Amino acid sequence: MARNLKMRIWRGDADNGALQDVTVEANEGEVVLDVIHRVQATQMGDLAVRWNCKAGKCGSCSMEINGKPRLACMTQVASYGDEETITVTPLRAFPVIKDLVTDVSFNYRKAMEIPSYEPPANLKPGEARMEQIDVERSQEFRKCIECFLCQDTCHVIRDHEENKKSFAGPRFFIRIAELDMHPLDILKNRKQKAQEEHGLGMCNITKCCTEVCPEHIRITDNAIIPMKERVVDVKYDPVRWLGTKIRKREGIV
């Protein structure tokens, strides 16, 4: 059943902008992205919005809906009350380009800073063999759709622009964890780099990244905290450090 939905949509650019009121028809079963498209088609022809798959798999339509980082294509209009006004803004951790579109290139720069997978030198293409139980932890992290909602909600950069230089963010901590847990990755000092170059120590594990992840990746419990513990192994645990000098220990490189 159709209803008239009250919305406030942020419109503007890097210099200026404001929330604009709009009333739009919303039909049963529609998501917020649907009604944004209707606004674009009927009332705001130049409204900028980034989207692609409309299935929660491309990560393009990330925005903030009633103040929460969400995918617009996965947010049911019916989840809000009949009289409730839905407020839609661009991601507030990144520079705005226009209306609901932000510049997320920060994330691509950070991605390039992460040392890539390094297999053993004598491993030829097609020869990699791994057991399922050795890779299943990493597989959870491969579900990431790079919507960057975790990056947006992380207060380390959301509330402190100056930290962007030294902090990779939760999306890239799961990348680091994925590689550090990879059974065939042999790169040394990945843990030290995570702490010293990618800012793992800046995270105070308040779990907002996990709360907003549309893929339900347990970012904090399964990636960030395990990485913090691995960092403790090599940097803050003299007993384990001594143990590695006496006897080769798995995982401590």
Place this chain on the structure above:
Amino acid sequence: MSGVFSPTRAKIKERTLRTDKWWLQPAITFGVLISFVIYATFRAFENKYYFVEPLISPFYSPCLSTSCIEGSSLLGQPFNNEYFGIGISPSLFILIFPLGFRMTCYYYRKAYYRAFWMSPPACAVAEPHTKYTGETRAPLILQNGHRWFFYFGLIFNVLLTYDAILAFRNAEGNWGHLSVGTLVLLLNATLLWLYSMSCHTCRHTLGGRLKHFSKHPVRYKLWSWVSVLNHKHPTFAWISLFGVAFADIYVRAVASGAWTNFYFF
């Protein structure tokens, strides 16, 4: 101007546009934790009503000071009851270990960073601080010592479990009795084990640090079990906290004569 009010970001004057009761959870956390801290501080300094055969309060076990009530010292009395002329409650010699375990716990960190330090108060709610260095500098870099408190915590779990076993005696020291106090101490010990076993450090120590689970099937199995418990770590953190407080309240009430420790047999 920094954070969400940085020059390049969307010009929105509100610190958050969340319309739900985002403040409720940190407010409850603050209320519960501060209540516990006040009660625990009072009890740590009270220095009485902590032992009555066969029950001992978890706040005072093991009782290691010369001022400990006769029969309450499981591991002897290596500490004096005063130093530099200042009387010290036996509780103060041991409190750092369970306190440190909880203070550095990954779950409690989330809870108190949000509720007390408002860093951030809730997700997508701008924090009030102008500078942030996380856990990279003193004193917060000491959070990396969580595993040491975990190891000490295990020793305390063993001792408190032993206290619960000793509570299968009656006030005269005869074995084979069961009282409400026995159940209270057993429940407390059980909850503490669940809290410790579900800990992230425990999960890491048992198998999380491995690269090849397939080469360590026993540790993989242990890691898998602890991972299941780890899902419930916040729950265990809270109920074990209540368990400790309740065990102490019960022992205090019995020791002070307010309640009678009912014996089933």
